Amino acid sequence: MCLWLALAAVGATGGGEPVPLAALQQMLGWSSCVERAETIDIGDGTNRLRFFPGMRRAELNGVAVWLNAVAEPAGTSLVNLAAADVERVLLPLFSQPSREPAPLRVMLDPGHGGEDGGASSSAPHLLEKELVLDLALRIGARLETAGMAVGYTRTNDTFLTLSERTALAGAWRADVFVSLHANTAGNRLASGRETYVMPLAGHPPTGAGTLSDRPRAGNGHDRHNTLLGYHIHRQIPGRRHSADRGLRRARFQVLRQAPCPAALIEVGFLSNGREAERLASGWYRARLADAVASGVLEYARHLAADAPGKATSPAPCPPADDVGGTEDGTEDGDEEVKETASDAP
Ligand SMILES: [Zn+2]
Structure with missing residues (x-):
């Protein structure tokens, strides 16, 4: 069929x-x-x-x-x-992809910045805000070479609120929003990559039992959120060396408010010495950038097959009506995932 x-x-x-x-x-x-x-x-x-x-x-x-x-x-x-x-x-x-990707407007969102350093590692010395900015610039260069239009929520060490990030994506008429982060956990053995997209309305986030019945702006793109998140996540290296924490679901503010299909990537744990070493190295950052860019391009091929000749967002976007809402508790702050590998679901 x-x-x-x-x-x-x-x-x-x-x-x-x-x-x-x-x-x-x-x-x-x-x-x-x-x-x-x-x-x-x-x-x-x-x-x-x-x-x-x-x-x-x-x-x-x-x-x-x-x-x-x-x-x-x-x-x-x-x-x-x-x-x-x-x-x-x-x-x-x-769904079957086209040979050629749809020419998309891709907004890259390096997390944190300015006074908000995000997660950190002392040896090697790494700040999440610097790591993800470097990754975003590497990913953007690859996507531009492949014919995508690329925008950034920040290109320097600047603080932006979460609402400002999604508003920038809307004003720039982004077709895709990709937020970049690195993880930290109290358990220093916790490791692995994870990619997040919005839960479907009425369903709990991965690893939690809290329901939310109210559709959010980000739910206007459920099918494409999954397609985007999956094709990025499957490309990210490291499955043989560290845990595959999977394509997961959380109502992080940037995903709830995103005006287009959106994914948030946690590229690894800065609290894990081996992963921090890898994330500090240029060769691994290049591999990560290749992976994320390849994932976005594969998504763009599927989108081209979905809607030939149409390069814009696949679904109309409901208004972001929940800025500052509290229904989702800790996720309102786009809080990093603190669970350890051992107590992950
Ligand atoms: Zn972060």
Whole structure:
């Protein structure tokens, strides 16, 4: 079945009925299904999608992708999936890209700046605000070479509020917003990269149980948020050397208010000595910049296939009506993730 017919079929269920695994297999045209003690794999010889019954974690071709709802154990159906996850997370990941990327306006957002240094490492001496600015400039140079228009929320050591960052993206008519950060944790063994996009309305952030029913500006781009976040995250190096913390979901302010599809990348932990060493090196920063730029370009190829000849944002953007809201607690401050690797979900 064509994926867009499949999307229509999910929509026809009213958006709320759970989708049995077999129905997803039928939508994708996949016949293989392998059940093990703690996992269920479906695939077609090229792609493999792994579910963990009772968990929100899933894996697409080995890359961790956190669903919005758990894959519910369902007897002979193996698992049932939330219709929203099927429609707005899983099926969009299997759209076919064009050869040429859509020419997008990409706004890069190096986090922190000025009086806000962000996370830090003492040996080697690294400040998050300096690391992510250097990365943003490297990524931007690569994207410009590939024909993208690139904007920056800052190009020097300046402090900007979170609202100013998304407002700049709106004023510049950005098609894509990519925020760059580095992590820190009390547990110095915590490691790995993670990429965040908005949770779907009515679903909790990854690793939390707090629901938010109110759609936010960032929810106007649910399908494209996932596509953008996935293609960036799968490119970022380090899976064999450190934990793949996955494509996750959080209502960080810059994601809630983003006027276009948006992702926030945590490139590694400055509190982990090995990762700080890597992040201090020019060769690793070059690899990271290649990875993020490649991810954005792959997203742009999918967007070109979605809407041929159309280079602008894929969906109209609702107004950002929640500046300074408190409904999401700690996420209002775009707070860095402090959980350790051992207590991560
Ligand atoms: Zn940060």
